[in-house]
Amino acid sequence: MNGASFQSALETFLLLLLAVVVFAGIARKFKLPYPIMLVIAGLVLSLVPGIPRISLQPDLVFLIFLPPLLYSAGWVLSWREFRDNFARIVTLAVGLVSFTIFLLVFAAGKKILPGFDWQSAVLLGAVVAATDAIAATSIARRVGLPRQIVDILEAESLVNDGTGLLALQFGMMLLLSGRTPTVIEGVGRLFFLTGGGILIGLVFGAAVSVLERWIDDGPIEIAISIFVPYAVYLAADGMHTSGVMAVIACSMYMSRASPTYMSPPVRLQAAAVWDLLTFVLNGIVFILIGLQLPFVMAEIHSLRPGVLLLYGALFSSGIIVVRMLWIYGETYLIYGYRKWFKKLAIKAPEPRKLFVLGWGGMRGVLSLAAAVSLPFVRSNGEPFQQRSMIVYLAFCVIVATLVVQGLTMPWVIRVLNLSNSNVSDKEEQYARRTLLEEALAYLNRRRSSERYEAGTLRDLMSNYQRRLDAMPIERPESYATASSRSERQVLVLEVLKVERQALLRLRDEGHISDEVVRSIQRELDLSESHVYTGSLFSVDF
Template identity: 35%
Template sequence: MIHDNLLLIISLLFIVSMLTMLSEKIGVSYPIFLVIAGLLISFIPGMPHMELEPDWVFLIFLPPLLYSAAWNTSWKDFWESRRPIGLLSIGLVVFTATAVAYLSSAIIPGFTLAMGFLLGGVISPPDAVAATSVLQGLKVPKRVVTILEGESLVNDASSLIVFRFALATIATGEFVLWKAELNFFIVAGMGVVVGLVIAHILYFVHKYFPTTPSIDTALTFITPYMMYIAAEHFEYSGVLAVVSGGLFLSFRSHEVFAYQSRMQSTYVWETVIFLLNGIVFILIGLQLPEVMAGLGAYTLLEVVSYAVIISLVTIVIRIIWVYPGTYLPRLLSKKVREKEARPSWQTTFVVAWSGMRGVVSLASALAIPLTLDGKAYPHRDLILFITFVVILFTLVLQGLSLPWLIRLLKIEDPGENMTEQKAIINARLATVSLEYMQSNYEGEISQFEPFRLLKDRYEKIIELADTRYMDVDNNATIGFARAYRKMLVEIVGIKREEIRKIRRDKVCSDELIRTKERELDLEEARLRNSG
């Protein structure tokens, strides 16, 4: 049995890799392609039925996926966009859940309002990976990507809290608004507290314990599970624990990780997250036979009509919410008008259209209990089918049309003054490097040509350093080469210190700073390995 399961997992990993390469070849975002491929594969005769356990998603898949998204999110950008992120991740989730609740209870016979809120909680959160993977490589403003990524970090927590309250209401038949609101803030707030407490502990471990790159990388994988399980144990939001802890550690990572740890963990995490995302999306497609098998008394035409209507309504609801949420604060607040540039209706539409659903919705639907008071849970199979169709409908319709719409609307990335920022950061790094050379290597600069050239054309001399002076026998020249390499390594350290000052001064974007840090990591690794 274990051999069969292991073979199935390995086969899935292989299929995901092959299909992802194919999706890149034909130019389709891989989450969309994998869901459709999984759907087609599920109809192949003799294919084993694969059941996606909700515990697998919530415990195995969700923590690292959320942690990775939080780690790659700039806290500075997140905080600057907190108003639109909050309106989408909390306000829109509640608005969507409420609208779906009243709509579904009106069109589906026997579907209560509490059942409607349960369905609304399931399908209200857009998926993080789907939106960002579709937008990858497209020229859209950085703020749009920041808002969508920030929304996806928090909306899972909001929707799961709505989902829990709906389950409790169905089970007990009671719902008290003020208690629900109080519990919402307790669950969310304490989830953040748990995440930050564990993040501070791990920060201390990374900074003061004698870790190695392998230990640091291993700890980064353990961390999201610690945060999620600890928060869920106390019935707080595990999602917000992982998100808050991940944002904190990412913001402080430059203080605790050496270049080897950063490089190793980056490459390992990219591989693992790619495989986890791929497996999750192909498993969504493979679920259709299991979902359809449980429809029972409903006809296919009935459930498809319900699902399509609700799918269209979720898309329209997002558009209705996003435009007032974008422009009303500008009308009501002079501070907002002065602080933020007016967003165009085209970029606002991209945010409104990027509401693709994903694995959290399906996992929530699968997490609905099988029974209630000893009987089959009412409408469970119908909720599962509607959820599957909403995921498929939004992924295919919105996901495939989004690149075309961006080109049609002629949306371009203004670069957010990136050219000027690059000039600033390059000038500051060059200045501190030259000052250090003149203070510590004045003699070498006057005696050896490479030192003089480095003052004028630093990058070209780095490219020549290893090839020009490594294969010589003269002891004096070998000593010079060692001193030269030592100086280059020391200059990398000086640049790191200046990067920290640039981050503190907030004159450049976090994205550009991280790019420069990665360049310095690679530069230091090459210099040390060549020595």
């Protein structure tokens, strides 16, 4: 890269960053999810004369943006919820993707998709079937979705990237080689992609976790955490397995193990760095989606704009309806089978929750990047004429699901009388009570020790008892004196260690989710940081 091109790339990045900051600030002002505002802003800016035209490069998405964003999404994915919702996640990530592709192939055969043969319909289905992990994580948590639905949407979007990319590989094989893979070949390829990717991710995660135990330096550990997703993704891709699954497996493993190898100060520093990194990358990704409108429209010359808009609206609506049909149909079929054939006493599905689950299937930049990565010619050397229409339809589905569904989701939740479940709140209160009881029990055991003054133990026990009696936790009174500060610091650090051990035990026993662990762990980390900075006496621990 020469100096001029580097300066141009830097200027483009700074312009994108400025746009992200401005429009994210506007979104915050109007209490909108910033990804939706950035997509709309990109669409508007793309129509302004003189605005630089920034085309979306597939390699930029797959190699630069995707690994850290997947890593960040996998880090906050709760293993307990993933395990409990595994059956539902598989039916969405595998079943729904396959069902969508099948229906599009059927539509092509019945001439419902003009100009599409079955091979190009497979590629279209592979591009638009899978929901997007970046979109789900960025939007689902910000629109008041019930906790269980958020967990399912996030896990589905992470897992079905693997199935969507597998379908894309098969579609490319059909297009470029003219050969149709067998069922055995397809199943084997699926297991190799997913299984190989997961294995590579777990090996990387275990190796880095061991390495991290020998390092206790914030900048070094944060640098390693940024290096890991790229290394895992490239390693898996180099071995022709799923880089997506490798990054997800690695991040989930390391997130689970992080309390044992990452010190509280490093954890706080890393959280701040990753919050900033994911915000910037997410913001650039979503504004880039909107900026692609001129490139998308420029590829299609045979249809009038009005016809194109109608075609895009009908196709996007059809994809949304297909998801709804699958979710309702699959759910009630399984319910009927278990109730009438297995004679199980199970709770009937809630149609309103199923509707929200269907309405939350958002697509994102991965669909557009996959579409743009399609070749221009077929195996016989003829132009791949459907490519431009696939890119356009993918763009329409992304805008419809991100903007239309994203903006209407809060209204849908209110109309259906759904809100965030208080399960997490109850689990958090249970965890807090357990930690306080463990701390009091530890202090009681130390009463007989001659290491601490009786006044120190009495003050700390009184403090913890007040907090326990005042659940939910209230801010405790400040300590009376600082005459034995170092002694108090040592004792508080010991008690915080007891609380951490109790917190991880509750997680490992399945009583609380990983989200609750992260919430309370952050408070414990902040408390410990105040011990070291000397502000222990004015901060709740």
